Amino acid sequence: MSDSEPVVVVGAGPVGLVTALLLARHGVPAVVLEAAARRDVSGSRAICFQRDVLDVLDRVGCAEPMIERGVTWTTGRTYHRGDELFAVTFTGAGQSAVPPWINISQAEVEARLRDLAAAEPLVDVRYGHRVSGVRQDEEGVEARTEGGGTVRGTHLVGADGGHGAVRELLGIGFPGSTFTDRFLICDIRADLPFPSERRFYFDPEWNPGRQVLVHQCPDRTWRIDWQVPADLDLDAERGSGALDARIRRITGDVPYEIVWATVYRFHERCAAAFASGRAFLAGDAAHLYAPFGARGLNSGVQDAENLAWKLAFVRRGWAPEGLLRSYDTERRAAAEENLRVTTRTMEFLVPRTARQRARRAEALEAARTHPDPRTIIDSGRLAEPFWYLDSPLTTPAGPLEDFPRGPGAARPPVPGVLCPDGPCVVDGEPTRLRRLFGTRFVVLTQGGHAERLPTDVPHRVHALDAIDAEGSLRTALRSGPGTVHVVRPDGHLAAVLPSYDPAAAVAALHRACGRA
Missing domain, CATH: 3.40.30.120 (Glutaredoxin)
Incomplete structure (x- = not known):
């Protein structure tokens, strides 16, 4: 392969930019094709970044300003009707200098990644280049763009989101489901007396029968997620004053400013394959999860790192082309695990059947006297890296102990897990x-x-x-x-x-x- 031929990355969101920057660290050029003339930077979108993902971002030069700017938190609390059911504190193996979690807007992180890409000679980001066709042969991949001609590279990475073109052009299915219940997100700027923790409320008096999630972000900004009726009309809520009343139930008389508000539905989907020949899917193009657990963007960044080093090793002649098959093996297994976790969470948060509703009601009442409510209450199991225990790249270690895998559990140093830090x-x-x-x-x-x-x-x-x-x-x-x-x-x-x-x-x- 020619060292000058790029890898073509479709999508200039966080996953696509991290992929290109990681490739550049290996000395591999990348051309990033973005359909939009410019990226939408409104709203917080994904906000929770996990420690191990911050290590990936550290390798592209993004983590230190994120940590300095972001809100660090180590505790997640779960409540039912005003009573605290349990709290989880996150630690890690070794003595890492990186916090277990920070909150910072995806838009702000994406802006930092764009600046890094603009300063990197091996990364060429092209906006307004919507991909309309993909053709492969034995030596490379061509991406045809609307009005921008054809871009050829040795491989292609589709990181163009859940509604992107690459997966469809490759003919890869995207099975799964969409939850009919809607969720309202507001970023508000206010001086609230809450600590910098993740706070999840079941059936609070200010959203009876449904859930609310509260996170602190930089600049006195608070991210609030409400479960709302399926027919909620955000514009009507604004005009009638219902949105102000909803916010006031949490803020009280404290002055506030709405920074961003949106209503959306959650999807639970996983691509039937993460690879087709020399083309690969990463991030939301490959998988969509409900956000309770922060598994979307965090998992997408881990997709990027898993694929980038393998592409680089194959391009440099250090590994056979067959190494790239392990991307689908490892990251689809990770996606399927994430899907199992988030599906169980959504079945508890938004029960669809009478049996699920009864189970949830019984669990919430029993949690007040249960010795370990975490075992029966699901408010979102927070993201952790997948363990490649069964990967063909992992040398087995023989019979392993039954290591704990609960929230905050230390990762045992066995083949397939992430190496601890210190x-x-x-x-x-x-x-x-x-x-x-x-x-x-x-x-x-x-x-x-x-x-x-x-x-x-x-x-x-x-x-x-x-x-x-x-x-x-x-x-x-x-x-x-x-x-x-x-x-x-x-x-x-x-x-x-x-x-x-x-x-x-x-x-x-x-x-x-x-x-x-």
Whole structure:
């Protein structure tokens, strides 16, 4: 493949821009085709960014200003009719400097990504280029645009959203369902006495029989989500004063300003395939979830990282074309898991059958005296990265313990999960472990083994006892005297070996690159 040929990315939203910027970090050019003359920047849209996703955004230079600007939170509380049922506090394995959650507007993050793309010579963003056709051959992909001619690249990534053109042009189905209940979102600017927490209310007195979700955002902005009747007319609510009355039930007499308001329905859909030849789907083009749990944009960014390093390794000749098949295997499994989680949540939040309604009513009443209400109340299980335990790229570790997977549970350091983070010193400079990931494999050893392994897969070996002065990484990894951890460019553990064996480490690297 020619180094000058780009990857064609369709869609200049957050997922498309992150894909292009990650490719550029690997030295791979990208042309981003956006149908709109300019992107709509109104409203908060997606607001919750999870710690592991912030690590991905850190690799493209976006995370630090986001963290500085965003509202950090570590606790989610769930209420029923004014009574707190339970609270969840989020922690993580290792000693990460990145907060577990921040709230910041998707529009603001997208603006930062656009600035980074504009400053990156390997990224060419073209607005007003609506894709109307896709043609593939053995050497590449052509995207035909309305009024913009044809753009050719080695591969194509469709990140053009749930109503985008690429999935339809590829003939890929999008099965699933749409919930008939509607939800009202308002961003209001006010000085409210609420803490910076996620607060979910079942059946509050100011929205009887339905739900309300409240989040704090930067600039004194509060994001409020109401479940509303299916026939709610937002314009009529504005004109009649009903919208003001609805907001006043939460704000009281505090002065407020409406920044943005919209009404929408939720979709639960997953593409029948995430790949067709040299073309791939990512983000909302591949999957749509109800937002209770913050799994949409967070999962889309993880799609981007999973695909970007694989495209780069294939383009550079470090891996066979077959490596790209694992994108569909890994990310569709992640999407299906997210779909199962969010579907269960919506069945509890918006029960469709008499049985579901009865179950919800019984659970809400029982929660007041239940020893662990989290096990019977579903207010949205918040996003966490998928574990690639069964991926063909993962070297099995034999029988595994039954590790906890509840909210805030530490991720066990077994093959397939994300490697934990923590402070370390590399080449005399203080850093943290996850900043070593992104463009190559990392092999973590102990006992002074830090020589480069004889393989054609780009990697670097680090001796934990040399870089981990505090010992926190060895604790988080549960690393024994001879343990070897092989980490993929996206931070997932490809293998955990019981002892330092160069041949076994090379075999794990080859397997993680899609080689037999």
